[in-house]
Amino acid sequence: MKILDDEKDKLLDHEYDGIRELDNHMPVWWLWLFYFTIGWGFLYLLYYQFTDVGPDQHEQYEMEMAAAAEKYGNSGDEADSDLAVVSWEFEMDAASIENGKAIYMSTNNLCFTCHGNAGEGLVGPNLTDKFWIHGCSASELAANIANGFMDKGMMPYGSNAPISEEDMTDLISYIASIQGTSPANPKAVDETRALECTIE
Ligand code: HEC
Known part of the structure; x- marks a missing residue:
């Protein structure tokens, strides 16, 4: 197996069927994306689950139904x-x-x-x-x-x-x-x- 000079110190010391692994770091942009999703998830949880800042799914559903009823009028039995x-x-x-x-x-x-x-x-x-x-x-x-x-x-x-x-x-x-x-x-x-x- 050919190993480049600058790869020597990255080489991890395990080997399976001739396959070895380099300890490459994740690219910085990728890491930031990862941290961003963690931050986003945390804020999402706060916003929808633990605070009353925004409407949750059920409240959104009720709001949309109310808006539709207002826009199109009631339907079916309610019309009567x-x-x-x-x-x-x-x-x-x-x-x-x-x-x-x-x-x-x-x-x-x-x-x-x-x-x-x-x-x-x-x-x-x-x-x-x-x-x-x-x-x-x-x-x-x-x-x-x-x-x-x-x-x-x-x-x-x-x-x-x-x-x-x-x-x-x-x-x-x-x-x-x-x-x-x-x-x-x-x-x-x-x-x-x-x-x-x-x-x-
Ligand atoms: C295509 C035929 C048709 C037209 C047009 C029609 N009707 Fe009727 N109407 C009927 C029939 C048949 C009944 C009986 C329903 C039943 O047997 O249950 C009825 C029932 C009624 C009743 C209830 C009668 C009862 O004994 O309780 C009223 C009131 C009435 N019609 C008023 C009107 C008015 C006012 C209009 C016009 C805006 C109108 N109808 C147009 C066929 C018609």
Whole structure:
């Protein structure tokens, strides 16, 4: 084995199968990198584990979820709770009812196509009689209209063009205003599901 002169004093005195080892030092830049990672790890531990200076993983998760909820609005069931927060009431003045009727008859919302021009019912139930499948309070009406009945073909109202609270109020007010009218060709009551309910 050939050993250079300046390697002699670095040679360690062990040998395995003819393989020997020089006691070379690590390059200085490498050592500093190593010390730096130790320092970094120590500070990291202090920052996240032993002090309250920065948020830990769980707090960061909560913060991101909160930020997303704020940015995109709540999703799923929670969306309905926004509706529930509004305390819906009927506004029985002429202007509100007029606007509600315009919404009911509009080609954007198509309520009349399923519930009839006068609310007598067609595909959807009669909205003028006192029998209701899903309740008749102002907040039940608003929730039913906003959520729709997808399995029966009624879209969530306002799903592609959000409806203002004012328009929703006018719409349910219009429905309240046609209660007890007896339009021609009323759709028969679904006696297995509908219950008597008085709009007030
Ligand atoms: C594509 C047809 C369709 C359209 C359009 C539609 N509905 Fe309906 N609607 C239905 C059906 C079907 C039901 C009955 C759901 C059930 O059987 O559970 C219903 C139920 C309802 C109910 C509950 C009735 C009850 O007895 O509890 C209300 C209130 C209502 N619709 C209002 C509206 C309004 C207001 C609009 C317009 C914004 C509208 N609907 C548009 C089909 C429709």
